[in-house]
Amino acid sequence: MNEAIGLESLAMERDGETVLDSVSMTVAPATWFGLIGANGSGKTTLLRGIAGRLPIARGICRLHGADLSRSREERARLTGFMPPIETLPERLSATDLFEILCGDHVTASGNIGDLAAALDLDALRHRPIGQCSAGMRQRIAIALAFAGGQPIVVLDEPFNWLDPVAAYDVRAALREKVRTGLTLVTALHDLTTLTAACDAAALLRAGRVQERYSATDLRDAARSPLEFERRMIAGLRSR
Amino acid sequence: MSGSRLVRYDALILRRELRDAFAGWSDRVVLLLAVLMAAGFLHEVASGSRLRALLIAGGIGAALGGAVAGTVRRRLQGFATDSILAVDALNPAACRTYRAVSHSVAILLCFGISGIIGLHAMAIALAGYGMAVLAESLGGGVRRLAVPRRRQDRPAPRMGYGAPSYRMFWRAPAAAIAAAVCAWLATTMLTRVPSMPMVAAIALPWLLWASAVDTQAVRFMAQSGIATRQMVRPPLGGMALFTVPYGLFCLVFVGMPAVIVIFLTFLAMAVVLIARISVQQFCAPRMAQILLTGILIAGVLIAVSLPPALLLYIPVMLVLLWRRARAVRWMQG
DSSP states (O other), X not given: OOOSEEEEEEEEEETTEEEEEEEEEEEOTTOEXXXXXXXXXXXXXXXXXXXXXXXXXXXXXXXXXXXXXXXXXXXXXXXXEOOOGGGSOTTOOHHHHHHHHHSSHXXXXXXXXXXXXXXXXXXXXXXXXXXXXXXXXXXXXXXXXXXTOOSEEXXXXXXXXXXXXXXXXXXXXXXXXXXXXXXXXXXXXXXXXXXXXXXXXXXXXXXXXXXXXXXXXXXXXXXXXXXXXXXXXXXXXXX | OHHHHHHHHHHHHHHHHHHHHTOSHHHHHHHHHHHHHHHHHHHHHHHSOHHHHHHHHHHHHHXXXXXXXXXXXXXXXXXXXXXXXXXXXXXXXXXXXXXXHHHHHHHHHHHHHHHHHOHHHHHHHHHHHHHHHHHHHHHHHHHHHHOOOOOTTSOOOTTOTTHHHHHGGGGOHHHHHHHHHHHHHHHHHOTTSOHHHHHHHHHHHHHHHHTOOOHHHHHHHXXXXXXXXXXXXXXXXXXXXXXXXXXXXHHHHTOHHHHHHHHHHHHHHHHHHHHHHHHHHHSOHHHHHHHHHHHHHHHXXXXXXXXXXXXXXXXXXXXXXHHXXXXXXXXXX
């Protein structure tokens, strides 16, 4: 089966409450998959489940064909993850984190590749994170997701805090990484990125997949974004 | 290799924190003087009676053990959920390495502090440390069992994030009563040591643990306009659930003085709880820790040098903290 990520009837719980239920989807290798949905719809939980940051209660999660539903450690090993910016240690710099993660910052830089330029990482490498703005921390967090060189990367709303130029450059750099083999899953609220950059997408509502979008759907949406937005909002409000 | 990454990560953060906190020579001189004064004070307080020395050593060990075990548990959870080192935090061997290194460093510190009192105190401090670590790990197990599984047809509690961890355990009276039974068994089995200080020392680890509150939850509740008394009620109830049965056991099997000791221990921990919750509302977490430590040290100094003054110090201190907390309740960003 040609899939990087395969989910079947996936369910996840937080504090005893089911927040994701019956989620089934397939993400093809070397594609950019977008997750959209209202706040609290389960996007972050799903990303964390895939990345091994949260346990899976029921169902199957396959990464590159292997069922890793019961192994958070293996899921975490195979998936690059962007840490929330508020959890980054204030006294350390990006270089410190790269060195701890990869043993040396050269390996990390190699894994990050051209994305470093889009993130303007050279200006941030040695600055303590406590002295960085929210946008700068977001750039470091994105870089950290790629530093380990995993074949799958999940990013939770990566364009938050980024200025328009940085967002544009990062989007192009991510698209290039996908072209060269990366499988990328992002939670998004930005419909422009969804329709212009993603190869497939799913709309989550109340912990379930409400709508799926193929590449053709997204290209059509890019041609008439207002109409796409209107239909999506109507769908979200309908139930 | 992977376990060492967790250790390296925290060691580097600790090194940078210390470097920045004591950047200048004057800072280091102040630190050295403070350490010397604290050591002298500890030696002086503990030199009066052997029993008091053992009690202090046990308390130091228990406080350190409980704090380190809780911190290690929360830290590993955080690593597994939010960090770039989740692979390590999800690996049992790496977690064991991290725990072993953390506890080894803490035990060395524990030996260093209790060694000021005397060599005999080091064993008691180690025992207190071990008991507190055990209580913390048992508490973690009980807490996992005590998590109420909410039915799907019921709405979520309107307490915001952090609320479940703040409230869940206080709903498990069985756990508190079981702890009281264990405490009573420990009291009756340790008959060779005079029982009054031992009663307090046995009650202390559970009360310390039961009075722990989540800083983030307190700040969230303050932002939501929830009053201090409402925040204090759940942990205070949890402490009472332990104190009442333990007090009853001791009334029957040890005597009235033991009940008074237990009540005073409960009262002291309740004061600490109220002070902590008040401070956490108007201070950032680290500053709150520092301020609370200062308040406690002042309280201990007064208790040792002029005990009746506590009757003035405690209410004045609590009223001042309560007023500061009330002033910021609706304004935190």
